[in-house]
Amino acid sequence: MAKYLRKRLLEIIPVLLFITFIVFFLVFWVGDPVALMLPEDAKQEDIENLRSALKLDEPMLVQFGYFVSNVVQGDFGKSFRYGEDALPIVLERLPSTLTLAFTSMIIAVLIAIPAGIISAIRRNSATDVFVTGFSILGKAMPSFWLGIMLILIFGVIFKILPVSGNGTWAHLVLPSITLGTAVSAEMTRLVRSNMLAILQQDYIRTAISKGVKPLSLILKHGFKNALVPVITIMFLQISTLVSGALVTEVVFAYPGLGQLLVQAVSGRDMAIIQAAIFVVAIMVILLNLLADLLYKVFDPRIKYN
Amino acid sequence: MTMENVALEVKDLKTFFHTEDGVVKAVDGVSFNVNKGETVAIVGESGCGKSVTSFSILRLIKAPGKIEEGSIIFENKDLTKIKESQMRDVRGNDISMIFQEPLTSLNPVFKVGDQIAETILLHQDVDKKEAKKKSIELLKKVGIGRAEQIFNSYPHSLSGGMRQRVMIAMALSCNPKILIADEPTTALDVSIQAQILTLMLDLKKEFGTSIILITHDLGVVAEMADKVIVMYAGQVVEESDVFTLFKNPKHPYTKGLLESTPKVHELEDELKSIPGSVPSASNWPKGCRFYSRCSMRLNHCNDNAPELLGDENHIVRCWLQNEEVVKQSEYAK
Numbered sequence: 153m154a155k156y157l158r159k160r161l162l163e164i165i166p167v168l169l170f171i172t173f174i175v176f177f178l179v180f181w182v183g184d185p186v187a188l189m190l191p192e193d194a195k196q197e198d199i200e201n202l203r204s205a206l207k208l209d210e211p212m213l214v215q216f217g218y219f220v221s222n223v224v225q226g227d228f229g230k231s232f233r234y235g236e237d238a239l240p241i242v243l244e245r246l247p248s249t250l251t252l253a254f255t256s257m258i259i260a261v262l263i264a265i266p267a268g269i270i271s272a273i274r275r276n277s278a279t280d281v282f283v284t285g286f287s288i289l290g291k292a293m294p295s296f297w298l299g300i301m302l303i304l305i306f307g308v309i310f311k312i313l314p315v316s317g318n319g320t321w322a323h324l325v326l327p328s329i330t331l332g333t334a335v336s337a338e339m340t341r342l343v344r345s346n347m348l349a350i351l352q353q354d355y356i357r358t359a360i361s362k363g364v365k366p367l368s369l370i371l372k373h374g375f376k377n378a379l380v381p382v383i384t385i386m387f388l389q390i391s392t393l394v395s396g397a398l399v400t401e402v403v404f405a406y407p408g409l410g411q412l413l414v415q416a417v418s419g420r421d422m423a424i425i426q427a428a429i430f431v432v433a434i435m436v437i438l439l440n441l442l443a444d445l446l447y448k449v450f451d452p453r454i455k456y457n
Numbered sequence: 458m459t460m461e462n463v464a465l466e467v468k469d470l471k472t473f474f475h476t477e478d479g480v481v482k483a484v485d486g487v488s489f490n491v492n493k494g495e496t497v498a499i500v501g502e503s504g505c506g507k508s509v510t511s512f513s514i515l516r517l518i519k520a521p522g523k524i525e526e527g528s529i530i531f532e533n534k535d536l537t538k539i540k541e542s543q544m545r546d547v548r549g550n551d552i553s554m555i556f557q558e559p560l561t562s563l564n565p566v567f568k569v570g571d572q573i574a575e576t577i578l579l580h581q582d583v584d585k586k587e588a589k590k591k592s593i594e595l596l597k598k599v600g601i602g603r604a605e606q607i608f609n610s611y612p613h614s615l616s617g618g619m620r621q622r623v624m625i626a627m628a629l630s631c632n633p634k635i636l637i638a639d640e641p642t643t644a645l646d647v648s649i650q651a652q653i654l655t656l657m658l659d660l661k662k663e664f665g666t667s668i669i670l671i672t673h674d675l676g677v678v679a680e681m682a683d684k685v686i687v688m689y690a691g692q693v694v695e696e697s698d699v700f701t702l703f704k705n706p707k708h709p710y711t712k713g714l715l716e717s718t719p720k721v722h723e724l725e726d727e728l729k730s731i732p733g734s735v736p737s738a739s740n741w742p743k744g745c746r747f748y749s750r751c752s753m754r755l756n757h758c759n760d761n762a763p764e765l766l767g768d769e770n771h772i773v774r775c776w777l778q779n780e781e782v783v784k785q786s787e788y789a790k
Contacts, residue, residue, distance in 0.1 A: 353561065354556060354558055354561035354562045355561065355562055355563055355564040355565070357517055357556070357562070358554075358556065358562045358563065358564070358624075359564065360515075360517060360548065361515055361517060361548050361549060361553065361554045362548060362549035362553070362575065362576045362579065362627070363545040363546065363547070363548035363549040363550060363576070363579050363580060364545075364575070364579065365545065373564055376566050376567075377564070377565065377566055450566065451565070451566055452565070452566060452611040452613070453565055453611065453613045
């Protein structure tokens with residue numbers, strides 16, 4: 153176990169290096185970074201001065217070396233917009249995005265697991281058709297559209313929920329539903345197909361032959377076997393939730409990482425973009441590792457070696 | 458034989474599967490009795506309906522399958538008619554079952570001990586601690602050393618033989634009156650097979666459990682059974698006590714089965730087999746269902762379905778048992 157963990161942690165290093173590489177070149181892909189920093193009528197001499205001051209006139213590999221050594225120290229440079237170090241600004245926004253991702257996931261799970269199980273038990277029934285239709289709809293609706301519709305219904309017509317900002321639980325409801333819907337749609341299908349396969353298994357027949365009651369048969373004997381794929385998709389979907397937050401946070405003016413990133417992109421605030429991508433990448437890597445470790449809890453057959 | 462001695466009575470059982478390609482008559486009018494403390498073997502090729510018969514007894518038939526007709530009388534109740542909740546009280550408690558694949562029949566995510574204890578907790582008025590104690594005793598009883606340790610093991614860490622012992626311990630946990638064993642040794646190594654069979658015989662002696670043994674292995678039948686029911690194409694074709702059946706098989710199919718068992722002491726190069734295959738269960742022939750494969754068929758057999766003939770000790774579904782028919786009809790080509 154400790155050996156496995158060590159191996160997995162070591163594996164993170166090349167991944168991080170690759171991400172750093174991409175994040176580094178982002179700056180050059182969007183244009184000359186020096187030109188971005190100076191006004192359009194800047195003199196050629198000023199441009200050259202700033203270029204050498206920022207060491208941007210050195211070979212790419214050397215520059216990459218500087219960048220890596222800065223990143224290791226948590227230094228992504230200063231934000232043009234805020235005039236402060238980028239990383240603290242990004243980290244400050246992280247908790248609200250994580251809160252949103254967490255509540256969205258809870259909503260998704262609360263919908264998907266019962267819906268998927270019922271759909272599997274009542275296969276091809278009207279309920280199943282309804283659930284299937286609903287999950288296709290959920291997956292197909294763009295989140296910005298769903299968000300606007302929810303604002304229209306609950307914020308404008310009924311006036312029962314706040315439509316923007318954050319601070320209270322009420323502020324989380326609409327963005328969480330918006331984000332959670334697509335995830336729950338996908339998860340419902342997964343739970344359904346897994347449960348269908350599980351209900352055909354010999355051990356389910358054994359449980360029936362023991363006299364196990366229906367509810368225990370489905371939840372204890374059946375669903376526990378479906379947990380590994382469900383957990384996998386849960387953790388994989390967290391990255392979907394974070395990227396989905398880009399749109400949702402803007403729609404609901406929710407001050408999270410997504411909103412920050414969108415603003416940074418439109419303002420070409422490279423330091424913020426780099427720091428944000430880096431933080432999200434690390435988060436996804438760590439969550440996937442956590443998922444791998446959790447499997448063992450739910451499936452004793454899994455061994456780490 | 459008085460009725461008091463009968464543990465289970467299956468009468469004219471018909472279990473059909475309603476598939477898109479038509480109605481598959483997997484079990485088509487099967488009747489037999491199981492006496493108390495008796496081991497009844499049901500033998501036949503794959504697809505003859507023996508497993509479906511045994512699953513029908515515990516009502517384990519899944520849609521599109523359905524028990525269409527007939528009755529299964531156990532302790533004055535018709536198991537085909539009682540409510541599902543009453544059926545749950547019978548399952549695992551009065552009648553329990555062990556299956557062919559011990560690997561897939563145990564739930565992979567629960568400790569084997571907990572799976573045994575669950576059955577005890579379902580049917581007996583005991584607390585968890587007592588159930589655990591009983592489970593460990595059962596594990597010891599089925600010949601598992603280090604029972605406390607095995608209690609906490611998961612199925613994947615046990616060998617096939619061990620798993621089948623666990624299944625047997627689970628099936629016997631509530632002292633059932635009837636144990637249905639569906640090919641209990643087919644998936645096991647030969648050396649383990651004998652151990653499991655001996656274990657079942659010992660436990661039968663100790664608890665007086667009746668056993669319904671589903672198998673295609675005539676060696677197992679000879680070893681275990683008191684009575685043998687030979688099934689072919691969804692019907693019983695021959696039934697008698699084990700000695701009579703092996704000594705004096707009357708149905709051409711039974712004879713064929715016995716001849717196709719390899720015998721070490723006979724110096725024959727070729728292993729005999731019954732030519733052809735079982736007809737389709739969705740379209741049984743009008744006459745004798747074994748007609749197309751029978752080496753002794755009469756012209757009469759093609760159009761007329763034979764009934765079971767004989768006395769209470771030996772019944773056979775074959776026209777050859779009817780002297781008048783044999784006299785009047787000629788052997789078919």
